[in-house]
Amino acid sequence: MKIIKVKNPAEGARKAFDIYQSALSSGVKVLGLATGSTPIALYKELTDSVLDFSNVTSINLDEYLGLDGNNEQSYRYFMNQHLFNKKPFKKSYVPDGMSEDHKAAAKQYDKIISEHPIDLQLLGIGLNGHIGFNEPGTAFDSTTHIVDLTQSTIDANARFFDNSADVPTQAISMGIASVMSAKEILLMAYGAGKADAIAAMVNGPVTEKVPASILQNHKNVTIIIDEAAATKL
Numbered sequence: 442m443k444i445i446k447v448k449n450p451a452e453g454a455r456k457a458f459d460i461y462q463s464a465l466s467s468g469v470k471v472l473g474l475a476t477g478s479t480p481i482a483l484y485k486e487l488t489d490s491v492l493d494f495s496n497v498t499s500i501n502l503d504e505y506l507g508l509d510g511n512n513e514q515s516y517r518y519f520m521n522q523h524l525f526n527k528k529p530f531k532k533s534y535v536p537d538g539m540s541e542d543h544k545a546a547a548k549q550y551d552k553i554i555s556e557h558p559i560d561l562q563l564l565g566i567g568l569n570g571h572i573g574f575n576e577p578g579t580a581f582d583s584t585t586h587i588v589d590l591t592q593s594t595i596d597a598n599a600r601f602f603d604n605s606a607d608v609p610t611q612a613i614s615m616g617i618a619s620v621m622s623a624k625e626i627l628l629m630a631y632g633a634g635k636a637d638a639i640a641a642m643v644n645g646p647v648t649e650k651v652p653a654s655i656l657q658n659h660k661n662v663t664i665i666i667d668e669a670a671a672t673k674l
């Protein structure tokens with residue numbers, strides 16, 4: 442793993458921007474994208490830039506079950522607001538949280554991923570080491586699946602909702618095997634709250650108890666972290 446330490450999220454976003462700029466100039470065709478507070482500064486860098494994504498397909502990691510794309514808390518809405526409305530992509534896929542048949546929706550998403558191999562996958566990390574919505578205990582060979590969110594994740598994400606009772610308890614997420622199939626992975630994390638997860642990911646055993654630890658087995662991973670997130674390395 443290549444670790445880039447930065448002073449703050451703004452510097453992290455600029456470093457990440459450089460990675461996207463060179464990926465685009467080397468002809469990247471498919472970007473795996475993420476939500477959460479962490480990538481917001483990067484998306485601002487991208488939307489403020491002259492970079493052109495009109496020939497690039499994007500595939501997002503996850504979506505809450507039960508929220509449609511017009512719901513301000515949905516990840517589809519988030520992506521439209523922070524990126525797609527300002528930077529149109531050729532095609533932008535986000536898992537369908539409103540499907541009548543979630544298993545079929547998951548299968549369909551795997552088909553999309555297999556037809557569009559991901560060149561560069563962006564990741565955040567949950568406090569418990571989750572990537573996408575792959576919670577601790579998720580099989581490393583998992584593909585797109587329905588997730589029961591842990592209380593830790595529900596509590597962490599409650600800050601985005603008016604009431605914590607409004608946080609969905611389930612999601613549909615790209616699986617860990619799909620994340621690992623990306624040619625290159627960029628993970629960003631900021632703040633002291635992420636320090637334990639970062640230490641477990643980088644130096645801990647590779648275990649399904651810490652989903653992000655599987656990244657130790659990927660050949661091309663870059664991690665951008667601030668000093669606070671790096672304190673336990």
Ligand SMILES: O=P(O)(O)OC[C@H]1O[C@](O)(CO)[C@@H](O)[C@@H]1O
Pocket residue numbers: 475476477478479480503564565566567568572573574594598
């Ligand atoms: O960037 P944040 O808001 O800390 O979120 C971290 C992680 O949590 C999620 O938002 C899901 O809980 C992921 O999509 C993200 O990688």
